[in-house]
Amino acid sequence: MAKRGFFLTVEGIDGAGKSTQAQRLAERLRALGHSVIETREPGGAPGAEEIRKLLVEGAPGRWSAETETLLFTAARRDHVERTVEPALAAGSIVICDRYVDSTRAYQGAGAVELRQVVDRLHALAIRLDPDLTLIFDLDAGAGLSRTDARANGAAENRFEQKGAAFQARLRQEFLAIAEAEPERCVVIDAAAAPDAVADKVWEAVAPRLGLTP
Numbered sequence: 001m002a003k004r005g006f007f008l009t010v011e012g013i014d015g016a017g018k019s020t021q022a023q024r025l026a027e028r029l030r031a032l033g034h035s036v037i038e039t040r041e042p043g044g045a046p047g048a049e050e051i052r053k054l055l056v057e058g059a060p061g062r063w064s065a066e067t068e069t070l071l072f073t074a075a076r077r078d079h080v081e082r083t084v085e086p087a088l089a090a091g092s093i094v095i096c097d098r099y100v101d102s103t104r105a106y107q108g109a110g111a112v113e114l115r116q117v118v119d120r121l122h123a124l125a126i127r128l129d130p131d132l133t134l135i136f137d138l139d140a141g142a143g144l145s146r147t148d149a150r151a152n153g154a155a156e157n158r159f160e161q162k163g164a165a166f167q168a169r170l171r172q173e174f175l176a177i178a179e180a181e182p183e184r185c186v187v188i189d190a191a192a193a194p195d196a197v198a199d200k201v202w203e204a205v206a207p208r209l210g211l212t213p
Ligand code: TYD
Pocket: 013, 014, 015, 019, 040, 041, 042, 056, 072, 097, 098, 099, 100, 102, 103, 104, 106, 107, 159, 160
């Protein structure tokens, strides 16, 4: 049987620069001859992209956190079935922009019971954990000013609209996840210059893939 691939997720508050860094990492790995699949959540498969529209567009209060959790988990199930698992089975490196830690932070942060719902749904319906998660850490104010500067986000800003206090809480949630799972998670300081951030990303990823940093 072919060697199973490697599942890497990138996480962080809105505007932390993780998507750009994920792309740079994918290019660097491809240049070394690896097969790399770049994907994202919510989305990453045709059905999941349909669910994405329901989630990221519209008024901030359109769904309760409970309903959001169900929709994100449904989208994730489709994405894992159709895109992630087949790529891992084929031996590829999968780089996924957001995954279950985003659900833990964005939907699960409101209440202990909600966090339990997120974790239990993950255990019941998804059952796939990343081999490595990079958590891009940035001051919440800096993240929001970066998303404001982005031209393409106009229709897709339901979560950015929730404001600076929400982003600050998210940051704490992501850091708490990293602290709770130090084997799986590496925190990357996203305030540094893009080249310096890319170096930190490589230092975290290369040894785990058996490459020299
Ligand atoms: P995304 O397009 O990846 O936004 P960004 O470019 O800021 O990374 O994700 C859309 C929004 O969905 C983002 O604000 C985070 C939110 N989200 C959740 O609330 N829960 C989740 O489980 C996921 C995957 C994303």
